[in-house]
Structure formats: C-alpha cells, structure tokens
Amino acid sequence: MSKPASTKADPQTGTRRFISGVVEGFYGRPWTMEQRTDLFKREQKWGLNTYLYAPKDDYKHRMYWRDLYSAEEAEQLIALIAAAKAHNVDFIYAISPGLDVTFSNPKEVAALKRKLDQVKGFGCSSFSLLFDDIETEMCSADKEAFSSFAHAQVAITNEVYQHLGEPETFLFCPTDYCASFCTPNVSQSSYLHTVGDQLLPGIDILWTGPKVVSHIISVESIEEVSSVLKRAPVIWDNIHANDYDPQRLFIGPYKDRPTELIPKLRGVLTNPNCEFYPNYVAIHTLATWCKATADGRPMDVEMGDEQQDPRYSPQKALNLALTDWLKEFMSTDQPGGAHHPPAHLKKESSDESSYVPGPGDNPLYTAEPLTLDDLKLLSDLFYLPYEYGHTARTMLQELDWLKKHSLAATTETDKTAEWCSRAAQFDGMCEAVVQMFNRLSNAPNRSILYDLYNYICDIKSGVGLARAYVKTLGGRGPPSAQLMTDDPEPWGFRGGLSGEFQRMLPCHGNRDLFKHPPMTAVYCIRPYCPEDKMEVQRIFREMQRAEEGKAPSMTQTALISDGLSKGEIPPSPLCAFILEDEMGVCGYTLALTDAKAAAAKREISDSVFRDFPSLVTTQVLPRVTDPSPARRMIGQLLSTIRSSGSKGAFCELRQNDRRMIDFYTKLGSFKPVKVAGLPQDILVMGTSL
Numbered sequence: 001m002s003k004p005a006s007t008k009a010d011p012q013t014g015t016r017r018f019i020s021g022v023v024e025g026f027y028g029r030p031w032t033m034e035q036r037t038d039l040f041k042r043e044q045k046w047g048l049n050t051y052l053y054a055p056k057d058d059y060k061h062r063m064y065w066r067d068l069y070s071a072e073e074a075e076q077l078i079a080l081i082a083a084a085k086a087h088n089v090d091f092i093y094a095i096s097p098g099l100d101v102t103f104s105n106p107k108e109v110a111a112l113k114r115k116l117d118q119v120k121g122f123g124c125s126s127f128s129l130l131f132d133d134i135e136t137e138m139c140s141a142d143k144e145a146f147s148s149f150a151h152a153q154v155a156i157t158n159e160v161y162q163h164l165g166e167p168e169t170f171l172f173c174p175t176d177y178c179a180s181f182c183t184p185n186v187s188q189s190s191y192l193h194t195v196g197d198q199l200l201p202g203i204d205i206l207w208t209g210p211k212v213v214s215h216i217i218s219v220e221s222i223e224e225v226s227s228v229l230k231r232a233p234v235i236w237d238n239i240h241a242n243d244y245d246p247q248r249l250f251i252g253p254y255k256d257r258p259t260e261l262i263p264k265l266r267g268v269l270t271n272p273n274c275e276f277y278p279n280y281v282a283i284h285t286l287a288t289w290c291k292a293t294a295d296g297r298p299m300d301v302e303m304g305d306e307q308q309d310p311r312y313s314p315q316k317a318l319n320l321a322l323t324d325w326l327k328e329f330m331s332t333d334q335p336g337g338a339h340h341p342p343a344h345l346k347k348e349s350s351d352e353s354s355y356v357p358g359p360g361d362n363p364l365y366t367a368e369p370l371t372l373d374d375l376k377l378l379s380d381l382f383y384l385p386y387e388y389g390h391t392a393r394t395m396l397q398e399l400d401w402l403k404k405h406s407l408a409a410t411t412e413t414d415k416t417a418e419w420c421s422r423a424a425q426f427d428g429m430c431e432a433v434v435q436m437f438n439r440l441s442n443a444p445n446r447s448i449l450y451d452l453y454n455y456i457c458d459i460k461s462g463v464g465l466a467r468a469y470v471k472t473l474g475g476r477g478p479p480s481a482q483l484m485t486d487d488p489e490p491w492g493f494r495g496g497l498s499g500e501f502q503r504m505l506p507c508h509g510n511r512d513l514f515k516h517p518p519m520t521a522v523y524c525i526r527p528y529c530p531e532d533k534m535e536v537q538r539i540f541r542e543m544q545r546a547e548e549g550k551a552p553s554m555t556q557t558a559l560i561s562d563g564l565s566k567g568e569i570p571p572s573p574l575c576a577f578i579l580e581d582e583m584g585v586c587g588y589t590l591a592l593t594d595a596k597a598a599a600a601k602r603e604i605s606d607s608v609f610r611d612f613p614s615l616v617t618t619q620v621l622p623r624v625t626d627p628s629p630a631r632r633m634i635g636q637l638l639s640t641i642r643s644s645g646s647k648g649a650f651c652e653l654r655q656n657d658r659r660m661i662d663f664y665t666k667l668g669s670f671k672p673v674k675v676a677g678l679p680q681d682i683l684v685m686g687t688s689l
C-alpha cells in the first residue's frame with residue numbers, strides 16, 4: 001500500500017497541506033504517459049505533491065468531454081494514476097465541459113457524473129472542473145434556469161462535488177480566473193462574489209493572479225481576491241507557459257512571487273512550457289520556492305536574497321536547478337548509450353566496430369562537453385515572459401549602442417577605439433552562443449536536446465544575423481546592401497507570414513523588453529521639498545489635460561486638493577512624498593492633516609471631517625505601470641497622518657478619472673463616502689486610520 005498523497009490532511013495536525021506541483025494545462029500536444037511518469041518521479045524527489053491533469057487539446061478532456069474512455073485508454077490512465085500514487089503525488093483529474101455544456105439539462109449533468117465516475121473507477125480520488133477560456137453568453141435554456149453564468153457553474157460544480165462524495169481535493173477554475181478579467185474589478189465582480197458565496201467550502205478555486213500570465217503576484221492582490229472568494233486560492237501559474245508564442249521558451253527561475261504568499265495560499269501549480277524536458281528549471285525552482293517557508297522558517301538561510309526576499313533568491317534557486325540539470329543533460333537517454341567520449345578518453349578496444357584513425361587519417365570529431373556556463377547562457381536567452389536574462393539584456397544593449405555610435409563611413413579606421421573594443425566584445429558574446437549551441441547538440445541526452453532544438457537554432461540564427469550586421473558596421477564583412485537585398489536564402493528573412501504581419505504593425509518593436517524592462521525600473525520614494533513644487537504642478541497639469549482630453553466638453557469642478565497640487569496650499573509638515581524613477585519625478589502624494597479650514601468655502605457636510613479629518617491627493621504618471629511604488633508611497637503618507645493623531649483621511653476624485661478611482665479602489669482600504677451636496681462629477685473616498 002502506498003502512503004496517502006501528501007496534499008491530504010495531515011493525520012497528526014488535521015491541517016491541509018499546501019498544494020504544490022504542476023498543471024498540464026496548456027494548449028497543444030499533450031505530454032506522453034512516459035513523460036508524466038517521469039514528472040511524478042521528479043516531483044517526489046523535489047518535494048512537490050500534486051499533478052493536475054488538464055491538457056487543453058486532449059480530446060476527452062475538453063472537446064469531447066462527454067465521451068467515456070476506451071478500454072485501451074482506460075488501461076493507460078489506470079497505470080498513470082497508479083504511478084502518481086506510487087510517487088506520493090496527488091493525481092487530480094480535470095475536465096473542461098464549458099465549450100458546449102447546457103448547465104440546466106439534467107442529461108448533461110448526468111454525462112459529467114458518468115465520465116467522472118469512470119475516472120474514479122480508475123483509482124482517481126481528486127477532481128477538478130475547469131471553466132476557463134469559454135464563451136460567457138449562456139444559451140436560452142440556461143438563461144431561463146439561472147440568474148447568472150456564475151450561478152450555473154456553481155450549481156453544476158456543487159452537484160458533481162457532492163455526487164463524488166465531497167473529495168478531499170476538488171478544484172474549480174472560474175471563467176474570470178485573473179484580476180484583469182474581472183468587471184469592473186476583483187472586489188466588485190459579481191461573478192466572483194457569487195462563486196465565493198455559493199461554491200461549497202470544501203471546493204478550492206484556481207486563480208492566475210493579476211493577469212493570465214502574471215508578472216508579479218503580490219500579497220495584497222491575494223488578500224483582495226481571497227476576501228471575495230472566501231477562501232485562499234490555488235495559484236495556476238502561467239509564468240513559464242509558452243503555448244501563446246512559438247518562438248518563446250522559459251528557462252528562468254520562479255520569480256516575483258514573494259514567499260510571504262505561501263501562508264496566504266492554498267497552493268501553487270505551475271502550467272509550464274509545452275515541451276516537457278525544458279521544464280526542469282520551472283519545476284525545480286518552484287520546488288525551492290515552496291520549501292522557503294516550510295514551518296514558517298527559512299529552510300536554508302543561504303537561499304535568501306537579503307535585498308528582496310529573505311527566504312528565496314531566484315538567482316540561487318536557478319543555479320541549483322541548472323547544476324542538477326547539467327547532470328541530466330550528460331546522462332544518455334539512448335538505448336545502449338549513444339554518447340561518444342572524446343577520442344583521447346577512449347580505451348584501446350579490441351571491438352572491431354570502434355574505429356581509431358591511423359596517423360594520416362582524419363581525426364575523429366570531438367566536441368567539448370556542455371558546461372554550467374552554457375546552461376546559464378541558455379537560461380539568460382530564454383528567461384521569463386517579462387524579462388530577459390542578464391547576458392541577453394547586455395547583448396541587446398550593446399547592439400543598440402553599436403548601431404547608434406556607428407559612423408556613416410564604413411571603414412574600420414573611422415571607428416573609435418571604444419567602438420572597436422565593444423564590437424569585439426559583442427562578437428565574443430555571439431561566439432559564446434554558437435559554442436553553447438555546438439556543445440548542446442553534442443549532449444548525450446537527446447530528448448532534452450530535441451525539445452530545445454528549434455529554439456536554440458532560432459537564437460543561433462538571430463544572433464548570427466546581428467553579428468554579421470555589426471561586422472558590416474565596422475567595415476568588415478559584406479556591405480549591408482548586400483546583406484539586405486542579394487537574393488537571400490530563406491533564413492535571411494525570418495518569422496514567416498506572422499513575422500511579416502508583425503513588422504507591418506505600427507507598434508512593431510515598441511514592446512522591446514530590454515528598452516522597457518518592467519523589472520529593472522527602480523523607484524525612490526522620498527519626502528517632498530519646496531523645490532518639488534514646479535514638478536508637482538507639471539504632473540498635476542499634465543494629468544488634468546489628459547482627463548480633459550478624454551471628456552473635453554466637461555468643465556471641471558475645482559477640488560480642494562487641486563489647491564494642494566497647484567502649490568496654493570502647502571501640505572502639512574512631513575505629509576508629502578515624491579516618487580521618482582530614472583527619468584525624474586513621476587508621482588506625488590500630499591496631505592492636509594486637518595482639511596476643514598481649506599474646505600471652508602465648499603459646502604461639504606461636517607460629518608465628513610468628523611470621520612475623515614485629513615485630505616490626501618495623489619498623482620502618478622501613466623509611465624509607472626507597476627502599481628506597487630505608488631501604493632507604498634501612499635502607505636507611508638497614511639502612516640504619517642495616523643501618527644499626527646488623525647482618525648481618517650479622504651480623497652476627492654473626478655468621476656471621469658477612472659485611473660485614480662481604480663487606484664484607490666485597489667488599495668482596498670478606501671471606500672466611497674456618501675457626502676450630501678457634492679457636485680455630481682465628484683466622488684469622495686475615505687479610509688479610517
């Protein structure tokens with residue numbers, strides 16, 4: 001008898017364990033049974049406990065969800081479920097009926113039960129119903145039977161859950177599975193509220209974070225959604241998913257999810273790259289992350305990154321993963337072992353078939369073995385969806401610099417010494433990519449290589465073109481005219497029709513990750529000083545113009561806080577902060593601890609000041625796409641106001657300023673305040689301190 005899977009309740013403490021592992025939930029070719037079994041072994045070795053079976057393009061998971069499994073398929077699934085058990089991995093069988101199910105038809109509910117009963121008969125005891133990526137409009141029969149789509153989904157899910165005997169693990173994936181899908185937002189989403197209120201408490205809910213592919217998942221965002229869902233979500237993490245772009249692969253570490261999240265979540269399942277073998281890093285680093293707060297203590301004091309997260313350093317986790325992965329690359333997966341050791345290591349052999357060249361013969365082909373640096377470079381080139389690795393960024397920056405500083409004349413002597421030295425360094429970096437490619441293609445483990453092959457070939461060609469271009473700029477190599485027009489081979493114009501379309505779009509190139517790296521933006525929050533007055537005014541005017549531009553016919557009601565932003569009223573001492581990025585001041589927050597005097601001319605009822613004596617105003621330029629710096633800035637301001645003895649603070653917002661209304665709403669603490677006599681276009685939001 002195998003031990004119970006480890007997501008089940010701990011028999012000693014009775015508490016449910018953190019769900020951790022992998023969801024095979026991507027579009028495209030599903031993994032093979034052999035790969036899945038391999039996955040279970042790894043999960044067990046690395047301390048992960050769950051596998052969610054949800055391959056989007058498997059016939060009987062989604063498109064033909066009603067069809068029962070044939071005897072042959074059943075045999076395979078039974079073996080797979082047994083393999084998961086043998087490795088102490090909880091196998092969760094998911095089904096996606098949402099493409100065409102009629103929720104109100106009892107025959108449909110019966111079909112769903114029949115299918116899941118069949119899988120239960122295969123030895124599976126954990127289940128999941130997925131309603132992601134489906135049409136949200138209900139058919140007329142369902143519209144008659146249910147008051148909303150959420151009600152329909154909840155009804156069928158609760159019924160199936162009870163039919164299966166309330167399994168210990170049962171997951172539900174909502175249609176609005178990330179914040180960006182919620183209307184108008186998470187805290188006001190009626191869909192999520194219905195799910196949270198009516199889904200039976202034993203059912204857990206999947207959530208991908210702020211977006212489908214979330215760059216950052218913050219603690220605040222999880223607290224917000226948990227309060228609506230009335231339970232901690234299980235993260236379905238698409239950070240390493242690559243099914244949306246055939247040129248991208250993600251071999252960077254699990255990152256930008258603070259470990260403080262762990263106690264606030266029910267679990268994390270990563271939905272990684274479609275290619276099985278390159279997921280080594282994705283899964284290994286997730287396992288390291290999950291270990292970070294076992295028992296609430298750092299597992300390995302060495303792992304933490306003092307600056308960022310004391311319990312987990314993505315860089316160190318990556319190094320650990322790559323070191324282990326290298327061993328796997330070097331172990332042959334070919335029957336009989338296909339690896340040829342370098343000739344000088346070959347023992348003299350009497351075996352007729354092993355050829356040893358004679359003195360005048362061609363020497364045998366030898367390739368150097370793959371190194372850890374090769375894998376670090378590979379990871380840097382195929383890092384994460386919102387971030388290139390360090391070397392990749394350097395290469396792009398250098399190419400950019402070399403282009404910009406190349407003189408019109410094309411001879412080498414025209415170039416400065418700096419240009420030449422940087423061009424030589426760039427060439428060296430390109431050569432390292434070629435060498436990495438050569439050593440990878442010699443690696444004994446062919447399965448890993450074949451999964452990587454298209455990607456490394458692609459990057460080798462891309463880098464090769466850039467290299468030739470820099471040679472041309474330096475007056476070496478063929479003139480660029482020849483590079484561009486001389487009847488090139490097809491690899492000279494890459495990307496096919498899709499590439500053609502992309503290059504024709506006006507935004508082509510605007511999203512270069514290295515020019516707008518979301519992660520490398522560094523913000524500084526500092527106290528306001530009188531010299532900032534002009535900058536604050538400038539930002540205020542700029543944002544006011546932007547709002548007027550959106551609704552030009554509306555004359556704007558003057559706000560008390562406008563006086564603060566324009567510098568007509570000075571903020572209270574210590575109650576003003578400035579947000580700066582590399583380009584300069586990009587936001588501010590100002591307050592009056594006692595706003596009553598400033599509001600004297602306005603007819604605001606006294607009750608507002610009784611509950612919220614202080615006034616705050618905040619502006620942030622739209623170039624600050626990351627909401628956290630502004631949140632932190634206002635957090636600092638509120639704590640200063642609190643220490644001044646104030647009970648609460650309010651802000652005035654224009655109804656058409658959706659951006660700032662959204663900002664304050666997402667802070668969570670500010671709530672709309674009813675104020676008698678307020679002009680219609682003004683909204684007041686307040687927070688108690």
Ligand code: GDL
Binds near residue numbers: 243
């Ligand atoms: C999605 C899909 C998922 C897909 C991923 C990345 C969820 C819940 N569903 O929206 O199947 O692999 O995006 O493209 O994430």
